[in-house]
Amino acid sequence: MAYLVKFTATAPDKMTFPDKETRAACWAARDEYWACLEQHAPMHSSTSGQPEPKQCVALRKLYEKGCPGQWVKHFDRKRTFEQFKAKMAKGYEPLNEQQQQK
Numbered sequence: 001m002a003y004l005v006k007f008t009a010t011a012p013d014k015m016t017f018p019d020k021e022t023r024a025a026c027w028a029a030r031d032e033y034w035a036c037l038e039q040h041a042p043m044h045s046s047t048s049g050q051p052e053p054k055q056c057v058a059l060r061k062l063y064e065k066g067c068p069g070q071w072v073k074h075f076d077r078k079r080t081f082e083q084f085k086a087k088m089a090k091g092y093e094p095l096n097e098q099q100q101q102k
Contacts, residue, residue: 046076
């Protein structure tokens with residue numbers, strides 16, 4: 001027995017690309033938030049679900065309000081990756097004999 005299902009497609013909301021002033025405001029909000037994190041919690045990772053330092057919560061809200069959601073997600077991942085690269089650039093600690101035997 002075959003079933004006929006009617007799917008109605010709704011038109012997606014039109015996405016608009018932010019203009020120059022909006023992009024500049026977004027980047028400024030991001031930079032202020034990141035500066036706050038550097039000052040109060042340099043190793044904070046927004047992608048790990050860690051709560052922000054209370055000094056930076058208001059700046060985070062401005063950042064999220066001033067930037068498209070996909071941009072916030074991208075910038076958070078970018079910052080986390082930059083932190084990872086900095087750790088790797090410092091070097092690594094080779095395994096000692098006890099760790100190798102585990």
